Amino acid sequence: xxxxxxxxxxxxxxxxxVEYEDLNEILKVRRVKLAELQKNGKDPFKIVKxxxxxxxxxIVDNFESMEGAFVSVAGRLMSKRGMGKxxxxxxxxxxxxxxxxxxxxEVGAEVYEExxxxxxxxxxxxxxxxxxxHKGEISVKVQEIVLLSKSLQPLPEKWHGLKDVDLRYRQxxxxxxxxxxxxxxxxxxxKIIKAIRKxxxxxxxxxxxxxxxxxxxxGAAARPFVTHHNTLDIDMYLRIAPELYLKRLIVGGLxxxxxxxxxxxxxxMSVKHxxxxxxMEVYEAYTDYKGMMELTEQLIxxxxxxxxxxxxxxxxxxxxxxxxxxxRMTMIEAVEKxxxxxxxxxxxxxxxxxxxxxxxxxxxxxxxxxxxxxxxxEEFVEEHLVQPTFILDYPVEVSPLTKRKPDMPxxxxxxxxxxxxxxxxxxxxxxxxxxxxxxxxxxxxxxxxAGDEEANMMDDDFIxxxxxxxxxxxxxxxxxxxxxxxxxxxxxxxxVLLFPTMKPKE
Numbered sequence: 001x002x003x004x005x006x007x008x009x010x011x012x013x014x015x016x017x018v019e020y021e022d023l024n025e026i027l028k029v030r031r032v033k034l035a036e037l038q039k040n041g042k043d044p045f046k047i048v049k050x051x052x053x054x055x056x057x058x059i060v061d062n063f064e065s066m067e068g069a070f071v072s073v074a075g076r077l078m079s080k081r082g083m084g085k086x087x088x089x090x091x092x093x094x095x096x097x098x099x100x101x102x103x104x105x106e107v108g109a110e111v112y113e114e115x116x117x118x119x120x121x122x123x124x125x126x127x128x129x130x131x132x133x134h135k136g137e138i139s140v141k142v143q144e145i146v147l148l149s150k151s152l153q154p155l156p157e158k159w160h161g162l163k164d165v166d167l168r169y170r171q172x173x174x175x176x177x178x179x180x181x182x183x184x185x186x187x188x189x190x191k192i193i194k195a196i197r198k199x200x201x202x203x204x205x206x207x208x209x210x211x212x213x214x215x216x217x218x219g220a221a222a223r224p225f226v227t228h229h230n231t232l233d234i235d236m237y238l239r240i241a242p243e244l245y246l247k248r249l250i251v252g253g254l255x256x257x258x259x260x261x262x263x264x265x266x267x268x269m270s271v272k273h274x275x276x277x278x279x280m281e282v283y284e285a286y287t288d289y290k291g292m293m294e295l296t297e298q299l300i301x302x303x304x305x306x307x308x309x310x311x312x313x314x315x316x317x318x319x320x321x322x323x324x325x326x327x328r329m330t331m332i333e334a335v336e337k338x339x340x341x342x343x344x345x346x347x348x349x350x351x352x353x354x355x356x357x358x359x360x361x362x363x364x365x366x367x368x369x370x371x372x373x374x375x376x377x378e379e380f381v382e383e384h385l386v387q388p389t390f391i392l393d394y395p396v397e398v399s400p401l402t403k404r405k406p407d408m409p410x411x412x413x414x415x416x417x418x419x420x421x422x423x424x425x426x427x428x429x430x431x432x433x434x435x436x437x438x439x440x441x442x443x444x445x446x447x448x449x450a451g452d453e454e455a456n457m458m459d460d461d462f463i464x465x466x467x468x469x470x471x472x473x474x475x476x477x478x479x480x481x482x483x484x485x486x487x488x489x490x491x492x493x494x495x496v497l498l499f500p501t502m503k504p505k506e
Contacts, residue, residue: 026154033117034150042114044147050074050125057095059130063138066130071140073098074125074148076177077118078155087115088139091126094183099139100126106143114147121151121177169500182495188307189484189496193260195303196280196480205256205282210245212238212262218462219243219401221454222265225275238264243401243475244462246283247430251470255285260480271492272422275501278480283430287474288403289413292427293390296417296476297324300388300424304487315420315489318386326388326417331377334391339380343373370395370410385418400440400456402428419486427476434466 037043053072075093082088085104090097104112106128118124127144156178168175168182176183197207215234217224219241229236242259249257260280267273284291301311301322311322329337336342339359346352352372356363361379363372373395385391394414396404402412413429431437441463444456484496494500 027152030119030150030152030154033119034152037147037150042147044150047146047148050146050148052125055095056091056093056098059098059140060096060138063130063132067132069130070127071130072125072127073140075123076151077120077122077124080118080120083116085112091124092177099133099137100128100142100145101131101133101139102142102145106141107145111145115145118147119151119154121153121155122147123149123151166502169494170502170505172498185484185488185490185496186498188488191307192303192484192487193480195306196260196299199299199302200258200282203256205258205284206254208246208249208254208257208259209261210239210242210259212264214239216457216459218456218459220265221398221400221456223267223453225264225266240265241279241477242281243477244459246281247470247473247475248462248465250283250285250430250473251465251468255471256283258282269501271494272482274481274493274497277493277497280478280480282476282478283473284475285471285473288429288472289392289415289427289474292474292476293328293415295474296390296425296427296478297322297326297388299478300483303483308487313487313489315486316491318420320387320419320486322388322419326390328390328392330393331373331381331391331395332393334381335373335376337381338384339376341376343369343376368395368397370397374398382418382423383421385421388417388419390415390417396440399428400444401431401437403431403433404436422482423479424482424486425476425478427474430470430473430475432466432470432473434463437466438463 034043051072052074054066056073056075059066059071059073073091073093075091075097077089078092078097079090080087087102089100089102091100102112102115107115125144125146125148126140126142128140128142130138131141132138156174168179176186201207213227213229214224214237217237217240219239220243222240224237224240227236227238228234240263242261242263246257246259258280260278262276263279264276265273266275269275282292282295284295301324304311304313304322313320313322332343341355341359343352346355346369349366349368349372352369353363353367356367356372356375359376359379361372361375363375367375374397377391381391392415393405393408393411394402394416396402396410396412399412399414402414405411405413415425415427416423417425417427431440441456441458445458448455448457481493481496484490485493488496490496
């Protein structure tokens with residue numbers, strides 16, 4: 001039935017104008033069609049199941065063995081061609097799409113007339129025989145077609161898809177329907193996480209779960225989200241990192257643990273940051289940050305090879321080689337290379353601050369030499385780190401949970417991994433000296449009291465755990481979303497989050 005006929009019926013329907021007065025014409029027509037189905041006892045929403053025998057991709061990929069087979073497929077109607085006594089349509093399921101051939105002589109006149117009223121976007125079940133058309137298109141010759149769900153909203157225009165970026169993120173369900181590349185991104189994301197788990201599980205790591213609601217937001221320098229527990233009448237925090245709990249498990253003797261989970265940081269939003277994100281942290285007893293470096297490059301290169309079939313990828317038009325071994329530079333070496341300043345020759349905090357001013361690096365308060373080194377790195381170095389590069393030996397002032405270097409106690413055994421100028425991983429030789437750890441917590445507390453909302457709080461129970469003895473341990477954190485961005489060539493973090501944080505529409 002053409003839409004104009006349905007619209008005429010609409011004006012003849014009792015109370016129709018009251019019920020549909022705020023809907024545009026297409027929405028009205030689709031609701032009239034649904035009302036007719038319901039009136040005739042054919043309400044699609046009352047169908048509770050449909051038996052599917054094959055995916056569309058399986059049929060297409062295995063046509064030689066499937067030709068002539070009777071199959072049952074289900075999916076969304078994405079196009080309709082013809083409408084006389086025979087029609088061709090495309091049906092899309094999770095794995096792909098297939099053409100269906102609906103002929104009046106095969107399904108019967110009554111069923112064919114009902115089929116002609118189906119809309120693009122409707123979900124259908126199809127049973128029929130696999131064949132290939134004269135033009136070579138693998139298809140299903142339909143013997144039975146059933147409307148399983150009525151689409152009351154029209155899909156975006158066929159040839160342009162859903163282009164409005166804000167709308168794509170808000171209505172991800174539509175984005176997934178009309179943009180196959182988006183759907184593939186999230187399928188690849190799932191494969192990446194599965195490959196990470198396999199890599200770690202095969203090496204004897206134990207996956208664990210630690211609390212998301214914390215009484216102390218520890219393990220990172222970040223501003224937390226605050227909530228309130230009514231029964232206990234205390235403020236609690238959404239976790240910013242699982243680190244301190246995972247290290248408690250190392251104290252408890254589990255030795256090799258990891259967690260993949262959601263973290264929450266009440267900070268800015270950008271193409272690299274979302275307040276809610278996925279982080280993986282790994283801890284292994286009896287190793288150090290060098291062991292974590294080897295683990296990191298092996299893990300990422302293995303995952304790329306397994307999921308993409310290569311360790312040479314393209315990100316935003318630039319080739320990235322993930323083949324180990326990767327570049328290694330200390331932070332001091334990197335700053336000397338790209339800023340022309342050798343911090344080994346700087347003897348005081350004041351001298352460091354003066355050099356920063358000469359280099360026009362913005363500083364606040366009276367930062368120490370180590371803090372200035374970190375600022376200089378961020379200002380002059382990060383933009384050059386396109387290929388995988390480990391930056392080693394961070395200042396102790398910006399590494400409150402990290403073991404000091406024995407031969408240079410102002411620095412720590414810490415690295416960050418940079419790829420495409422973005423931090424991808426952070427790792428330490430974990431601080432296991434409870435006395436040193438308490439002193440660093442006290443320093444963080446002082447910074448917090450001075451107004452630094454990202455500084456760590458004192459965690460007395462964690463100190464107690466360290467007092468029982470934690471073996472030498474290496475720890476690693478990898479941002480899963482950024483890794484997925486890299487391996488799917490996605491520019492924005494919102495492109496790899498199914499439901500990114502959005503400001504509500506007014």
